[in-house]
Structure formats: C-alpha cells, structure tokens
Amino acid sequence: MTMRLTTNGYELDTSPERFGVLETADELLGDDAALSEAMAERGYLFFKGLLPSETVLAARHEILTKYAILGEIDDRHPIDDAIAGDGHAVADANLRAFSESVRSGYHYRSVTDHERVTAVHEALLGGPVRSFDFRWPRFVRPGEGCGFHCDGPYMNRGTSRIVSSWIPLGGIRRFEGSLLLLENSHRSERLHNGYLQADADADGLEWLDADPVVTQEKYGDRWLTTDFEPGDVLCFGMHTLHGALDNLSPVGRCRLSSDSRYQRIDEPADPRWNGKRIEGHGGSRVFYPGLGQWNNRDFQDEWKDVDERGRLELRDTMDQR
Numbered sequence: 083m084t085m086r087l088t089t090n091g092y093e094l095d096t097s098p099e100r101f102g103v104l105e106t107a108d109e110l111l112g113d114d115a116a117l118s119e120a121m122a123e124r125g126y127l128f129f130k131g132l133l134p135s136e137t138v139l140a141a142r143h144e145i146l147t148k149y150a151i152l153g154e155i156d157d158r159h160p161i162d163d164a165i166a167g168d169g170h171a172v173a174d175a176n177l178r179a180f181s182e183s184v185r186s187g188y189h190y191r192s193v194t195d196h197e198r199v200t201a202v203h204e205a206l207l208g209g210p211v212r213s214f215d216f217r218w219p220r221f222v223r224p225g226e227g228c229g230f231h232c233d234g235p236y237m238n239r240g241t242s243r244i245v246s247s248w249i250p251l252g253g254i255r256r257f258e259g260s261l262l263l264l265e266n267s268h269r270s271e272r273l274h275n276g277y278l279q280a281d282a283d284a285d286g287l288e289w290l291d292a293d294p295v296v297t298q299e300k301y302g303d304r305w306l307t308t309d310f311e312p313g314d315v316l317c318f319g320m321h322t323l324h325g326a327l328d329n330l331s332p333v334g335r336c337r338l339s340s341d342s343r344y345q346r347i348d349e350p351a352d353p354r355w356n357g358k359r360i361e362g363h364g365g366s367r368v369f370y371p372g373l374g375q376w377n378n379r380d381f382q383d384e385w386k387d388v389d390e391r392g393r394l395e396l397r398d399t400m401d402q403r
C-alpha cells in the first residue's frame with residue numbers, strides 16, 4: 083500500500099515534475115574533488131551505509147531508553163520500535179538535564195563524530211574539521227514534522243563555511259517523517275538576496291511558507307527525499323532549503339534522527355552553538371522539538387522554556403497565533 087505523504091499538513095504532490103528521490107554519492111567517496119563538485123552542483127550529498135548500522139542502532143537504543151524514562155516511549159513494546167507513549171513524566175522531569183544526557187551519550191557521539199562522517203566533511207571543507215559543540219538529536223512524535231528553512235541564518239555567526247549532516251537513527255520510511263529538501267534551492271537568487279542574509283535570532287525568523295507548492299515555485303525545483311536506513315548520512319549546505327515530511331506512522335512510531343554541523347577548526351565558531359556555555363537561542367530553554375505548532379515563532383517549535391529546575395513551561399499554541 084502506498085502511504086500518503088504530507089508536510090506541514092499539506093499533501094505532497096508526488097508527480098515526477100514535483101517530486102523525486104535523493105541521488106546517492108557513494109561512488110564519489112575517496113575522491114575529494116568529486117565530492118566537492120557534486121556538493122556544489124546538487125546542494126547535498128547522500129550516502130547509503132556510510133556508517134556501520136550497529137553504531138547507529140546503539141545510539142538509537144541509548145536515546146530511546148532515555149525517552150522511555152519520560153514515558154515518551156511505550157516500553158510495553160520493544161524500546162527500539164519507538165512506539166509513542168503518553169509522556170506522563172515529561173511535566174515533572176528536569177528537561178535541561180535530560181537533553182544534556184541525550185546529547186552527551188557515548189553511542190550518540192560515536193555517530194556524530196564517527197571518523198567516516200568526519201572524513202566526508204574534511205573532504206568538503208578542505209582541511210581538519212570539528213563538529214559544533216551542540217548537536218540536535220530529534221525525536222518526532224506521530225503527527226509532528228518540521229517547517230521549511232535553510233540552516234544558514236541559524237548558524238552563521240562564525241564562518242559561513244559549514245556543512246550539516248542529517249543522520250537517521252534507525253530506519254525511517256518516507257511517511258514516518260523523512261527529511262525533505264528542495265532541489266536547486268541552493269542556487270535561488272531570491273533566497274540569497276534576502277532570507278540567507280538574515281540572522282535568525284536578530285531578525286526573529288520563522289519557518290518559510292508552509293505550502294510545499296508555493297515554496298517550490300518560489301525557490302527551487304522538485305522536492306527530494308527517500309526511505310532511510312541505519313547507516314545512511316545526508317549532508318547539505320547552509321543554502322539548501324529543507325524541512326521534513328510529517329510523521330504519519332500508522333503504528334505510532336516516533337522518528338529519531340540527528341542533525342549536526344561541521345566546520346574547519348581554523349575558522350571562527352558561532353557562539354550560539356559552541357563553547358563552554360551554550361545558550362542556543364537565549365533565555366532559559368532546552369532543545370525539545372514538538373508538542374505543538376507555533377510556526378517556530380521565537381523558536382518554540384524546537385526550543386521550550388523551562389523553569390529554574392528545568393521543568394517544561396509550554397506556551398499555549400493558540401495564544402501564539
């Protein structure tokens with residue numbers, strides 16, 4: 083059975099003029115110049131099985147076990163199935179400590195800083211690289227997704243030479259919330275002349291238009307995605323417009339993935355995401371995506387206010403509209 087695909091609640095038009103599958107770049111591995119050329123040409127590089135699947139699945143288990151402590155995963159099912167729970171312990175938990183514990187997990191770090199991931203970024207950036215000190219492990223419940231944006235305005239206070247890597251932590255079928263990116267959007271003059279010059283915090287950016295057809299017509303060509311397997315890695319630049327398919331899992335499976343950023347060690351780092359004391363988007367907040375929809379106004383789709391003990395202070399979705 084073909085499952086319907088939606089993004090931001092809009093059904094995706096999957097006719098061949100508007101939709102396609104990510105092209106793989108595995109055959110370019112080992113040829114640094116060819117990798118850089120393909121990145122400049124496509125705006126992304128997709129690798130099948132770059133990472134050992136057991137490394138990725140160990141990270142999956144590590145993170146889902148922590149979500150099960152909050153009740154976000156229902157462990158009456160096997161934990162690695164990631165079936166959504168009722169989240170009964172979220173309200174009382176210290177989410178600051180929780181989020182730090184997810185990000186600093188040994189198995190999770192073994193994925194984001196794996197030598198094969200580092201080698202690809204070194205090839206693309208032409209020298210020794212480091213990952214940003216902050217990492218974005220993403221737990222996406224059924225019904226949730228991610229709005230359209232480019233990473234540049236969120237990451238550009240140090241250098242602009244940055245590559246993002248989106249890594250599925252487990253298999254992710256399209257209808258379970260795969261990443262969606264817009265072909266040729268990295269060449270969009272419209273983006274370059276406006277949006278890409280912004281600073282997300284200083285300029286109070288929200289997600290771009292939610293309608294995939296409007297977004298496509300303004301900024302690029304076909305929407306691209308695929309069914310991901312553990313071990314796959316999708317790299318893209320700061321100018322590539324992307325978002326996600328909504329998680330429409332018919333069995334209530336949560337989507338688990340990671341996004342991390344890489345830059346050369348000899349270039350200045352964005353202080354929002356690097357250093358001893360990371361403040362992200364400021365205020366007393368933690369990276370805890372989902373739980374409502376605010377069009378990312380004041381970053382609330384991804385960043386949640388917490389009190390002095392790290393407890394969630396959820397803003398009312400309706401008040402924000």
Ligand SMILES: O=C(O)CCC(=O)C(=O)O
Pocket residue numbers: 220227228233246247248261324325326339340341342
């Ligand atoms: O995984 C998602 O839903 C969005 C990821 C993303 O925006 C990114 O990798 O920059």
